[in-house]
Amino acid sequence: MGDLGDKKGIGNLDSPKMPYDYSKREYGTVPLDTKRAPFQWVSEVAYKNVHRIVARGYDTTELMEEGYGITDVLFVDFQSRIPLVEEEQMLNYVMILSFEDGLSMPVLMSRMVAQSKTFLTQACGASILAFGHAFGAYSAFGNRLEEFLNHAEQEGKSTAEMAKLLVQDNLNDESLGVSSLMLKDPAAKRMIAHAEKLGVAGKNIAFMKEVVAAAQQASSEPVDIDMLGATGAVMMDLGFSPEATWAILAVTRSFAAGAHYIEEVERDIAENGYTRLGQALTPKDIYDGPDDRPVPSLEERDKNAQPAQIHTPDQWNQAFQERQKIFGTGYRIHEEIEDPSKKTGVKSVGKKLD
Amino acid sequence: MNRDPLFRRKTSISYKTEEKTVLRGYNLSDLAEKGYSFCDAMFVLFQNRIPTAAEEKMLKYEMGVFLEHSMSPSAAGAIGVITGRPNLPCAIAASIMTFGGVHGPGAAHGYMLNKYLDRAHKEGKSLDEMAKILVDEYLDNKTPVMGMGQPQHIDSDPRAEPIHVKQEELGVQGVYLEFQRAVEKHFHARRKAEGRSYVGVNVVGSGNTALCDIGFAPNAAWCIGSVCRGFSCAAHAIYNMKRGRAWGASRNEPMVQMIDLSMIKYIGPEDRRVPKQSERQEYAKNQKEQGEYKQWVI
Numbered sequence: 001m002g003d004l005g006d007k008k009g010i011g012n013l014d015s016p017k018m019p020y021d022y023s024k025r026e027y028g029t030v031p032l033d034t035k036r037a038p039f040q041w042v043s044e045v046a047y048k049n050v051h052r053i054v055a056r057g058y059d060t061t062e063l064m065e066e067g068y069g070i071t072d073v074l075f076v077d078f079q080s081r082i083p084l085v086e087e088e089q090m091l092n093y094v095m096i097l098s099f100e101d102g103l104s105m106p107v108l109m110s111r112m113v114a115q116s117k118t119f120l121t122q123a124c125g126a127s128i129l130a131f132g133h134a135f136g137a138y139s140a141f142g143n144r145l146e147e148f149l150n151h152a153e154q155e156g157k158s159t160a161e162m163a164k165l166l167v168q169d170n171l172n173d174e175s176l177g178v179s180s181l182m183l184k185d186p187a188a189k190r191m192i193a194h195a196e197k198l199g200v201a202g203k204n205i206a207f208m209k210e211v212v213a214a215a216q217q218a219s220s221e222p223v224d225i226d227m228l229g230a231t232g233a234v235m236m237d238l239g240f241s242p243e244a245t246w247a248i249l250a251v252t253r254s255f256a257a258g259a260h261y262i263e264e265v266e267r268d269i270a271e272n273g274y275t276r277l278g279q280a281l282t283p284k285d286i287y288d289g290p291d292d293r294p295v296p297s298l299e300e301r302d303k304n305a306q307p308a309q310i311h312t313p314d315q316w317n318q319a320f321q322e323r324q325k326i327f328g329t330g331y332r333i334h335e336e337i338e339d340p341s342k343k344t345g346v347k348s349v350g351k352k353l354d
Numbered sequence: 355m356n357r358d359p360l361f362r363r364k365t366s367i368s369y370k371t372e373e374k375t376v377l378r379g380y381n382l383s384d385l386a387e388k389g390y391s392f393c394d395a396m397f398v399l400f401q402n403r404i405p406t407a408a409e410e411k412m413l414k415y416e417m418g419v420f421l422e423h424s425m426s427p428s429a430a431g432a433i434g435v436i437t438g439r440p441n442l443p444c445a446i447a448a449s450i451m452t453f454g455g456v457h458g459p460g461a462a463h464g465y466m467l468n469k470y471l472d473r474a475h476k477e478g479k480s481l482d483e484m485a486k487i488l489v490d491e492y493l494d495n496k497t498p499v500m501g502m503g504q505p506q507h508i509d510s511d512p513r514a515e516p517i518h519v520k521q522e523e524l525g526v527q528g529v530y531l532e533f534q535r536a537v538e539k540h541f542h543a544r545r546k547a548e549g550r551s552y553v554g555v556n557v558v559g560s561g562n563t564a565l566c567d568i569g570f571a572p573n574a575a576w577c578i579g580s581v582c583r584g585f586s587c588a589a590h591a592i593y594n595m596k597r598g599r600a601w602g603a604s605r606n607e608p609m610v611q612m613i614d615l616s617m618i619k620y621i622g623p624e625d626r627r628v629p630k631q632s633e634r635q636e637y638a639k640n641q642k643e644q645g646e647y648k649q650w651v652i
Contacts, residue, residue: 040619047620080650289366290379308569309528313475330571
């Protein structure tokens, strides 16, 4: 370490308000910790060596050689088991129905990304980002279904009672799985019927039927099970967790998003060209912000600038309400931002070497 | 050339004609021409106002100090993505997306402060009283107090205290800093009383407090912090793209690479024979009945 000289006098770092002497803090990188196990990528899903790729104990090449396929490997990866033939058939059914949805958001995102002249993979990746807690809300849907089913078991309540409670709290939620979206399209109900026919319908589908009945009773307009509700319940009866369902179906949809990317490039972009920076206009007729106004000179800043600082809870409350009046500031939004890993916890692996 | 909008939306943030781009009523070009800074424009974007000079300086400081943090989840994410050599924006997008409930949870911190300030207002309590309530409620519930502690900077985050002091020096301290300081005071006192080690304020606790005091809402502050970090993560990604090994698994490198085969630790089911299709149904039935697989379901 070279002599760095007198480190005093840097900004506020010598301030008596500082709880330590900043100038005395050491430089240099931290040496390797030789008392703990060296870095490894920890996984209980799969490993590979020079000669094999092994998922949950099964050599994946051997799996394919024995006639298993992609849907079987999804069971192996996410559930560590070989599925029954009927389960594998049902997953295929679900994935086909989840494959294409017309010009819905994942595809719009894919096509918009394509407009920027990107790789296909970038557009496919972007399409996956469309899956949230409203569109393709398999995580929100499934976790709620699990939560209420668990309550039913723990509290000794009937599923019909729990379904009513679930609907009471979530009738208008985008992730309920019951809506007016599929009143004329029988696909969702046919999926449920298929699961029953194959003998893979279980407690989730049964509970979902109770939820549908409760929603139909509570709603002022006709509603029925939609694709989210049917697909989510079937996947959970196949043993997939809400998160696994979310991931599998988002990626399934992404295949089709790739096709839309290709068509966008082959048709629209071939005819009109890519979209350039600054090309798209935002007409003033859809703008309702402040009227056009002159930018004050920097010399006039103090005359025009209003400081934001407030000093009491009452002032804070008043300012908060004022700020909520301006769209785009963020003051109207309050949301929970949680650490999702708390649901599963983290397994400690490795050991100290000393 | 077609210049129609891609989507029609009502917006109060901006409009764009063939003549100009207008942000909250200000011609963007005029803002730049008259010497305002990028940080000034940030206030116009999120708050619809020109900031005071001191507020502009505070934002400039906060963004500058937050921009680079070497190996955090955001940089690690960018590096991990770029080893596959996609287009650079994929790695940058990934890095910004690492910001969540634990890494740089600026919005969560802001929501926490606002929630308890609201309670102070409604319950007629002082900031100091409410800060103690906040600390007690969080610690009683074994919930981390947002803005306190950092896994790498265990002896106080090098950015945190200086931000507090800078805020005071610039005279932009308000109700948020007073409240945050009170939270820290009660947090330290309680940990000390319980015989626990010192845990300092982190850059979210201090930086986000400053952003709140200069008028940014929780999500706006979070946007500023996390997107700002995207700059440095882009640098980490570009460095690795130009000077590092693609894939991160080369055996010719003098140092073991990130995804060298020896880096994989497998803790799942033991190696096992793949059943024949002829025995599959019986095998699968037994497997399902025995239920051993359930411990591995994720």
